[in-house]
Amino acid sequence: MPRWEPNAAGRLQDAALELFAQQGFERTAVAEIAARAGLTERTFFNHFANKREVLFGPTSERHQQTVAREIVACPAGTSPLEAVVHGLQEAADEMLEGLRASAARRRKIIEATPELQEREEGKRAALAAAMAHALRERGLDTDTALLTARAGLLIEQTAERQWVQPGARHTLRDLLSSALSSLRAVINGGPT
Amino acid sequence: MPRWEPNAAGRLQDAALELFAQQGFERTAVAEIAARAGLTERTFFNHFANKREVLFGPTSERHQQTVAREIVACPAGTSPLEAVVHGLQEAADEMLEGLRASAARRRKIIEATPELQEREEGKRAALAAAMAHALRERGLDTDTALLTARAGLLIEQTAERQWVQPGARHTLRDLLSSALSSLRAVINGGPT
Incomplete structure (x- = not known):
């Protein structure tokens, strides 16, 4: 019987982000991600179909x-x-x-x-x-x-x-509003 | 020495489009594409890195x-x-x-x-x-x-x-102009 692991998906995602940043996506194996998260490969595959899906789950x-x-x-x-x-x-x-x-x-x-x-x-x-x-x-x-x-x-x-962006402070909500304004300016804009 | 084959790339693209349409992309092998075009696999790989690149070359x-x-x-x-x-x-x-x-x-x-x-x-x-x-x-x-x-x-x-679209008559140039107008309408549009 598999043990229940608290927040396994989140721990695997954090471990994967760390390892991908340190050594690149290609060079990171599922086994390493699981080990870094203190979990088994089997638990990994209970949550994600493959290494890529950790980022797109x-x-x-x-x-x-x-x-x-x-x-x-x-x-x-x-x-x-x-x-x-x-x-x-x-x-x-x-x-x-x-x-x-x-x-x-x-x-x-x-x-x-x-x-x-x-x-x-x-x-x-x-x-x-x-x-x-x-x-x-x-x-x-x-x-x-x-x-x-x-x-x-x-x-x-x-x-x-x-x-x-590093140092960005505005909320995503506010940035969505200002991106709408920027798009309006681009679509309706005159010559530069 | 490989023979020079007239318009090999175009013939391979036509053959690939035919086969992909008939039997699906996954089920079509490079060898079949080459055979349909009357060319060798080697000629195929002189022109395209893989099966996918026939469509995105x-x-x-x-x-x-x-x-x-x-x-x-x-x-x-x-x-x-x-x-x-x-x-x-x-x-x-x-x-x-x-x-x-x-x-x-x-x-x-x-x-x-x-x-x-x-x-x-x-x-x-x-x-x-x-x-x-x-x-x-x-x-x-x-x-x-x-x-x-x-x-x-x-x-x-x-x-x-x-x-x-089947039956479409307008040139791509004209459709690009009208897509610009449609985008302007979407961006500036009022409630529906």
């Missing part, structure tokens, strides 16, 4: 669901893009704001590893699909829903990038 | 370079986002407009294969990076260049999606 799925739920719940009379930003902000407050330090470490590891960048782009596409689905539930046609969701993704990427 | 790199060059060459006084759309349009005319049928087949194969979707997202990220680099050469700051490039990518994705 259940959190991103819960995040997608939260964003989608908040888009659907957003009061009528809100513009579709504002509903998306609202959804991202609610999910930011609920799930992400406390995790800035580990998000910053995670960002560095992903940026150093092309394989992980591709995986991340896949996850972003899944978030866009979830947001587009939620917008269709608000009555938007398919094309506009997709375009709005992708504009929302762009706002999310921009804000997240600033949020994990 | 030198064309996407040339496309990136063309877009970047046209962004840099765009007359001063053009807004950054318009310079990006101009670059995409010039590359569309120069490289893509004649390839709609194979682009449509390629799109279907990618949509049916998650591994290829992730690879494509990686290629899109590379295009965004090339466009951002070109915008910095026009004097834009890093953050605005990145955001503008990503907005351009969104326009490109939207237009390409419409361009490969």
Whole structure:
């Protein structure tokens, strides 16, 4: 019988972030991650399908669901893009704001590893699909829903990038608002 | 000495598109692609690193370079986002407009294969990076260049999606213009 290990997933994620930062993603084995966390490989595989999923696990799925739920719940009379930003902000407050330090470490590891960048782009596409689905539930046609969701993704990427900068102080919620303003300026901007 | 084979890369790409469409990407072996094209596996590997690269080969790199060059060459006084759309349009005319049928087949194969979707997202990220680099050469700051490039990518994705629809008639150039208008409407839009 496997023992119950308190917060095994969190301990494995912390251990993986440490090891990936120290020695790189490719050079780190699952066995090392488990050992660093004081757990067995078997426990690792109870929580994650593979080494990559430590960085892209259940959190991103819960995040997608939260964003989608908040888009659907957003009061009528809100513009579709504002509903998306609202959804991202609610999910930011609920799930992400406390995790800035580990998000910053995670960002560095992903940026150093092309394989992980591709995986991340896949996850972003899944978030866009979830947001587009939620917008269709608000009555938007398919094309506009997709375009709005992708504009929302762009706002999310921009804000997240600033949020994990060393010394960054603004909340993710505030950075999402200012990324929306920046995107408006880019779209409507005149010559430089 | 390997024989020189006329248009080997193009023949291999056509054969691969046929086989991927018929039997799926995963179930197709490099040996089959080479045989269908009347070429050897060795010739295949002279042109492509692996099966995946038949779909993401030198064309996407040339496309990136063309877009970047046209962004840099765009007359001063053009807004950054318009310079990006101009670059995409010039590359569309120069490289893509004649390839709609194979682009449509390629799109279907990618949509049916998650591994290829992730690879494509990686290629899109590379295009965004090339466009951002070109915008910095026009004097834009890093953050605005990145955001503008990503907005351009969104326009490109939207237009390409419409361009490969069955029965689509508009040129990619025209679809890029109308995707820019649609994005402006989404960004500035009121409630639905």
